[in-house]
Amino acid sequence: MEKAGIQQLTPMSPWVQLNATPDDWVAADPKLLANMLASMVLVRSFEEKVLELAGQGLVHGPAHSAIGQEGGATGSILAMRGSDQINGSHRAHHQFLAKALHYAAPKGVAVDRPFGDEVRAISQRALAEILGLAQGYCRGRGGSMHLRWAEAGNLGTNAIVGGGVPMAAGAAWAHKRAGTGDVVFTYFGDGAVNIGSVLETMNLAAAWKLPLCFFIENNRYAVSTHVEEVTAESRLSARGLAFGIPAWKVDGMDPLAVHLAAQEAIARMRAGEGPAIIEADVYRYFHQNGPLPGSAFGYRSRDEEQAWRTRDPIERVAAEMAARQLIGEDSVAALRARAKALMDDITGELVEDHEDKRRIVPALWPSPDFRDFGVRGDLSELAEARVVEMEDFPGEIVEARFVDVVADVMERRMSADPRIVVMGEDVHRLKGGTNGATRGLAAAFPDRVLGTPIAENAFVGLAGGIAMDGRFIPVVEFMYPDFMWVAADQVFNQIAKARHMFGGDSEMPLVLRTKVAMGTGYGSQHSMDPAGIFATSVGWRIVAPSTPYDYVGLMNSALACKDPVLVLEHVDLYTSKGPAPVGDLDYHIPLGKAKRVRRGEQMTVLTYLAMVRPVVEAVDRLGISADVIDLRSLDRAGIDWPLIEESLDRTGNVLIVEQGSAGTSYGGWLADAIQARCFDMLDQPVRRVHGGEASPSISKVLEAAACCSPADIEAGLRSVMADQGLALV
Amino acid sequence: MPRTIMMPALSAGMEEGTIARWLKPVGAAVAKGDVLVEIETDKATMEYEAEEGGILGAIMADDGATVPVNTAIAMLLLEGEDNAALAEVADISTVATPPVEQGPMDVPVSLRAEPEVTRSRRLAASPLARRLARQRNIALEGLSGSGARGRIVRIDIERASQTAVAAPAVVVAPPASPSVAQPFAPPQAHSAAPGWEGLSQIYLTARCEVDALLDLRARLNEAGCGTYTLLVNDFVVRAAALALREVPNANVGWIGSSSQLYDNIDISMISAAEDGLVTSIVRHADSKGLAAISAEIGDFLADSACASTPQGDDNRGGSGFTVVNLGAFGVESAGVTVNAPRGCVLTVGAAERRAVVKGDACVPATVMSCTLSVDHRLVDAAVGARWLAVFKALIEQPLRLVA
Known part of the structure; x- marks a missing residue:
């Protein structure tokens, strides 16, 4: 009813239910239908084998099956091309396999012939990965929940609910920037729809018109919690209305309906019109993980399970094909038998009988010494870098304002390297962000300096996705270090662990800049020194330059490094003046090299960033003969032990000085490492000064x-x- | 044969299950797919269906019973079988549910009460101080610490080792020339760690003819054109080191109250200076040539002459095999008392022309008297005598020292 003063508003984006009509089934390409059938049968057989092995105790950790949900994955993936990409969540065997099969057999897997070698190889490597074996896609590191085969467009699946979504946006950003027309599908369930990573990324992808499809497999249950218990709008594709993202709702038990929706979404994305949402109503026949049905746990009924089973996507496609006389019952049975035989066969390569029990063939496990391989790269990318310490700098050194040099070196790198892109809150405005650290960059490179929404988790995760893609080098600014807590999943679970978790050789060339702001009166939530927390996160490298000269060399090394590097800055340093190079912004300071700034015999003082200068002043004022070492690199791999041990061997006494508060402080682990390595050099306990x-x-x-x-x-x-x-x- | 129905494994790692309730009584007809029983695990309750049809012949695990996986819970009579067939399957009571043993709570080891360990309070000394004290054979007991809460720190060891250098733990046994005996102060109480009680010493003396050595020395010095000036003492240090290589059991000393066989061949030299004694040490003397040994000792003496107080660092200790050269004072021979941490001291007297009987003739020769004092608790006479014989042979065939 119209009422005075009330005007109806409509969302900017469409939201539709798409159903496949009988005509659609009649019109569907027989090859497509055959491919769908073969793909789903293979996926189902594979997952049944996984559950069988899980029942025998051979799968270490959970085995989240998607048996029953194959229609969503297969229907959408067969609408893609090989260079399109996907990622998924903990329940992703079906998406991973469907994508891998589609990549390896772009013309389709035949229903009436033996499977080819590539089908067998894919199945075996995927099963080996799930069993944790060295021949797996991620060398057994990832298992069921971290499946990555980048070549086939499988970017890597994720055990954090919604955690892979920002990374997928990064890949989509790279496609858009590169202009390839490729698209990315990020698959997640109803449980992930309510988490920040997903909603933040929907907003960002829509704002930046990224070719990203949010594919919601609404299987109704987050473990045992029903979707209607946790959200008022349980038609989850409605989320798109909030962000201006067009959305399709489809019956996921109908693979053709999914396929048609995916085709529409892909066409829109390839045309540069931005993201899409597809919600597929699906059902997992089994519990969250393992071989029991959900009803065994009492959160749903056997009747409900039976009702969904009658709409099985494989049987649906087989029936529709039979109706068109494209396949007979016997052929379907033969296809299923061939798939089962294949899975038995590959299992025979991996599992053996031993003393009345089944076990993994022992020789197939990864070697235990592979444990830490690839937690970070080997820095070979910096082997040829031109290293020039300030003492050896051939040109002129002048006193310059620190923050000006920060902007200058980035301007220089961006001019030289079109891959570099800067992003963060307000980095494109205010004459270089809130402190001037990005001064002039937006004017010089308007499409490479991106002001982000206030959504650290999404935009740093997006940057992680760009870094993993490899075509561009993201430089992210956190306006304050404390915001790492807001973005903790992406910073610590995703960016830090990706290389190691996915097998040890995927790269993550990302630079994260942030400024320590103690002394500015920004209070409890903006005044931390993040070095201590980042140092606990294996995978991150950390540099903390104390002079403009070192900043240039360390930033150059950070940008060349294939690992994520945190570059710490400090408000006190920004406004200070220090030695800076004239006419050369291209030299490097090595990662992992500390610098002695005072030499002495009575103690060693280890410090960094804004504490270097006050330490030197205090040492001079007191007339102490001290080795003062500016650590410069702070991560576990970056500690300059040769220099520290040489110093400590002479002085016998060590003091670690840092500015920040005790709880998150940096020096604790360093003190531990020193006592472990240098105990017999010490004339007193490792001493520390902190806030x-x-x-x-x-x-x-x-x-x-x-x-x-x-x-x-x-x-x-x-x-x-x-x-x-x-x-x- | 009736079919035995076992407790199924419903999930990986399931070891036992509980019968929630039987849905069929004994004697009931059962069709394939009928739900026979509900089985509970810690999380789930699962309906267990008959895999084939028949009559439920026996129930061996009643409602509420918890039984291990793969234990018989029931017997199913197949078509044509009756209760008599159950007898074929041995005695049912023998396959009946064993009670699940609830062993005593397994308390983690770390939580068990440990007997109180009584520990004597450790002397507080920094790791660096302990290391230096060990290297210099300085006992920590009795030192007062300058560090936090009385902790003994590096500076305390350095002070103690300076005291030890100024008053070395070596005294000359009488009789000796008074002018030489005077500087030798009595040992510090703390450096007599093993105690004077029961200290037994043996003195072994050999006369070494040194004409060949003096001749070689003159030729080497001439050949060196002033780049080095070898002293007889340098030959003695080298010969002592090589003899130790051959008789390693003589390379001993004390650490605290324990004896120590040294791996490295380090030779301490005690030289008399105007105002006292100076101890220098040649590390790895067996691997150094004469010129190197000479330079090292020379440098040390020059340093200590310049310094107002001897510098203490870990290169200047005073452990290991020790040589005392009293030749410059004209002393013919002396037996020096060995004091901890040392195990052997070789005292070298003046080289003098003497009449030596060779065959039946009396011929002149230059002879140097060398006395080895050994702490008998560490080195027995046979080892000492063997060492001295090797040493004498090296001194008398000096080309072996440059080999």
């Missing part, structure tokens, strides 16, 4: 009290002297 227990407060006095001050540094130095019997007067 207080609480995060810094906004009140100026309280903030100063919470951070490490010059007085704290002096007290630390005096204490180290006193405890070696050399108390200062």
Whole structure:
């Protein structure tokens, strides 16, 4: 009813239910239908074998089957081309296999002939991966939940609900930027629809018109929790209305309906019109994982399960084909038998009988010493880099404002390397972001300096996806380091672990810049030093330049490095002046090389970033003979042990100085590593100076009290002297 | 043959299941696919269906019973069989449900009460101080610590080793020339770690003819054109080192109250200076040539002459085999008391022209008297004598020292 003052609004994007009509089935290409049937039968047989092996205790960890859901994956994937890409979640065997099969056999898997070698090889490598064996796609590292075969467009599946979605957006961004017309499908379930990664990415993908399809497999249950218990709008494709993303709702038990929706979505995406949402109503016949039905756990009824089973997607396609006399019952049975025989056969390569029990063929396990292989790269990409320390710099060194050099070196790199793209909140405005660190970049490279929504998890994850794609080098800015907590999944679970988790050789060339802001009065949630937390995250490299000169060389190395690198900056340094090069912004400072800035015999002081200068001043003021070492690289692999051990062997005493609060502080693990390596060199315990227990407060006095001050540094130095019997007067 | 129905494994790792309830009584007709029984695991309740038809002949695990996987829970009579057939399957009671044994709670080892371990309070000394003390054979007991809470730190060891150098733990046994005996102070109490009680010493003396050595020395010095000046002492250090290589059991000393066989051949030299004694040490002396040994000792003496107080660092200790050369004072021979941490001290007297009987003739020769003092608890006389014989042979055939 119309009412005065009320005007009906309509969403900007369409939202439709798409059903396959009898005419559609009649019109469908017989080859397509045959391919669908073969693909789904292979996938089903594969998953039944996985459950059988799980029942025998041979699958270590969960085996999340998608038996019953094949129509969604196969229907959509057969609408793609080989260079399109997908990723998925913990329940992804069906998508992974369907994509791999479609890539390996682009003309389709025949229903009436023996499977080819490529079908067998794909099945065996996938099964081996799920069993955790060395011949798997990720050398057994990933197992059931981390399946990656980049060549086939399988970007890597994910055990964090919704965690792979931002990464998929990164791949889509790379396709758009490269202009290939390729698209990405990111598959996830009803359980993932309510998590931030997905919703943030929907917003970002729509804002940037990325060729990304959010494919929701709505199987109704997040483990045992029904979709209607956790959301008011359980027609999940309705999420698109909030972001201006066109959405299709389809019956996922009808592979042709899925296929038709996917074709429409892909056409739109290839045309540059941005993302799409497809919601497929599907059903997993079994529980979350393992071989029991959900009804065994009491959260749904056997009647409900039976009702869905009567609409089985494989039987549907077989029946429709039979109706068109494209296949007979015997041929379908023969196809199923061939698929089962293939799975038995490949299982025979991996599993053997041993003393009345089934076991993995022992020789197939990965070697235990493969444990840490590939947690990071070997830095061979920097082997030829031109290293010039400041003492050896042939040109002129002048005093320059730190933040100007930050912008200058990025401008220089972006000019030289069109792959580099900068993104973050306000980096494109305000004359170089909130601090001027990106000054001039947006004007020089308008399409490569991207102001993001305030959605750190999505945009850093998107950058991770770009980095993994490899065609572009993302440089992300976190306006404040504390925002890493907001983006923690993407920063620590995804970006940090991807290389290792997927087998050890995929690269992640990403630079994350952030500034420590202690002293600016931004309070408890903006004043951390993130080095300590990042140092716990194997995979990240961390650099913390204390001078403009070092910043240039370390940023150049970070940008050339194939691993993710956190580049720490500091507001106190931004406005300070320090030595900077004239006329050369191309040299490197090696990752993993510390620098001695004072030489002495009575103690070694290890410090970094904005603490280097006050430490040197305090040492000079007190007249202590100290080795002051600017660590520069802070990650586990970047500690310059030769320099530290040489120093400690002479001095016997060590003090670690950092500015931030105790809980998240950096020095704890370093102290542990020092005592483990250098115990017999020590004349007293490893000593530390850091801030207080609480995060810094906004009140100026309280903030100063919470951070490490010059007085704290002096007290630390005096204490180290006193405890070696050399108390200062 | 009736079919035995076993407790199924419903999931990986399932070891036992509980009969929630039987849905068919004994004697009931059962069709394939009928639900026979509901089985509970810790998470799930599963309906178990008959895999074939028949009559439920016996139930061996009643409602509520928990039984291991693959244990018989029922017997199914197939078509044409009756209860008599059950007898074929041995005695049912023998396959009946064994009670699931609930063993005593397995307490993790870490949670078990451990007997109280009484530990004596450890002397607080930094790792660096401990290492230096070990290298210099300085006992930590009795030192006062300058570090936090009285911890013994590097500086305390350095101070102690300076004291030890100024008053070495070596005294000359009487009789000796008073002018030489005077600088030898009595040992510090703490450096007599094994204690004076029961200290037994043996003195072994050999007369070495050194004409060949002196001749070789003159020729080598001439050939060196001033790049080095070898002293007799340098030959003695080298010969001592090579003899130790041959008789390694003489390369011993004390660490605290334990004896120590050294791996490295380090020779300590005690030289008399105007105002006391100076100890230098030649590490790995067996692998150094005469010129290197000479330079090392020379450098050391020059350094200690310049320095107002001897510098203590870990190159200047005073353990291991020790040579005392009293030749410059005209002392013919002396037996020096060995004190911990040392095990052997060789005292070298002056080289003098003497009459030596060779065959039946009395001929002049230059003779140097060398006395080996050994701590008898470490080195027995046979080892000492053997060492001395090897040493004498090297001194008298000096070309072997440059080989």
